[in-house]
Amino acid sequence: MSLPERVILGIDPGTNLMGYGAVLCQGKKIELLALGVVDLKKFGDHYLKLGHIFERTLGLVESFKPDEMAIEAPFFGKNVQSMLKLGRAQGVAMAAALYRSVPIIEYSPKKIKMAITGNGNAAKEQVAAMLAQLLKIEDLPKQLDATDGLAAAVCHAFQGQVPASAVGKKSSGWDSFIKSNPDRVL
Numbered sequence: 001m002s003l004p005e006r007v008i009l010g011i012d013p014g015t016n017l018m019g020y021g022a023v024l025c026q027g028k029k030i031e032l033l034a035l036g037v038v039d040l041k042k043f044g045d046h047y048l049k050l051g052h053i054f055e056r057t058l059g060l061v062e063s064f065k066p067d068e069m070a071i072e073a074p075f076f077g078k079n080v081q082s083m084l085k086l087g088r089a090q091g092v093a094m095a096a097a098l099y100r101s102v103p104i105i106e107y108s109p110k111k112i113k114m115a116i117t118g119n120g121n122a123a124k125e126q127v128a129a130m131l132a133q134l135l136k137i138e139d140l141p142k143q144l145d146a147t148d149g150l151a152a153a154v155c156h157a158f159q160g161q162v163p164a165s166a167v168g169k170k171s172s173g174w175d176s177f178i179k180s181n182p183d184r185v186l
Contacts, residue, residue, distance in 0.1 A: 007033065009066035009102070010153025011057065012145050013074070013090040015049055016041050018056070019143070021150025022064045023135075025157045032135045033064060035150050037143045046085060050092045057096035069097040070156035072148065073106045107155050112148075115155035127151050 005026050012019035018040065022033040038056045043049045061069075071093060074086045094104055110120035117130050128140050128147040131154065140147065 006067040007064055008153040008156050009060055009064055009069045009097070010149045010151065010156065011069060011071045011090075011093050012148035012152060013053070013071065013086060013093050014040070014145060015046065015085045015089050017143055017145040018053055018089065018093065019145030019147070019149030020057075020060055021146065021153045022060070022066065023150070023153045023157060030135065030154060030157050032137060032150070034060075035137070035141060035146050037141065037146045037149075046088075050088055053089055053092045054096045057093045058099065061097055061100045061102055066097075066102055068156065069094075069102050069104045070152040071104060071106050072112060072152050073108050075109050105156055105159075107152060112151050112155040115158050116151050124148065 005024070008023050008025060010021045010023070016039075018038040019036075020038070021035045024031045024033055038053065040049045040052060043052060071090060074083055074090055097104055107115075113122040113127055114120040116122070116127050116134075119126070122130075124144040124147070128144050131137060131147050131150055132140055134154065135150075
């Protein structure tokens with residue numbers, strides 16, 4: 001039994017930079033579709049940042065039509081205000097995906113690092129280097145938030161999990177697929 005083709009959007013939420021990566025999975029093969037960051041530093045107001053996160057995430061969802069979205073869970077730090085802001089950024093990105101009925105699965109930073117490098121305490125540079133090797137990326141972006149977003153997508157591809165919100169969405173054939181996904185058919 002072969003695995004279905006699927007697109008996974010990965011998000012590394014942030015209030016200054018939001019990293020993202022999109023991959024196409026065909027069986028066990030993973031192909032890079034996109035990699036980048038959304039720069040939020042120019043927005044002084046936190047609420048403007050949240051609005052921009054929603055708009056850009058929605059734009060990514062509309063561009064790549066992902067079957068699933070993998071997102072990095074906020075880590076627990078000592079600064080409660082930073083955690084709240086990061087949680088809001090994550091929630092807004094999730095809301096944008098949910099607005100388009102994209103199932104979401106969340107991974108801890110340690111789980112993502114472990115899936116990519118085999119070391120849950122790996123540095124961002126190690127994650128980026130492993131992704132470059134796995135996906136044959138010649139020029140890595142300067143901002144490693146981009147590779148963190150990509151790492152979430154690749155981690156999800158490696159897990160082979162289907163989010164609970166996707167259960168029941170499986171197509172039973174081309175007719176069902178076309179009815180369920182008219183925007184994906186040319």
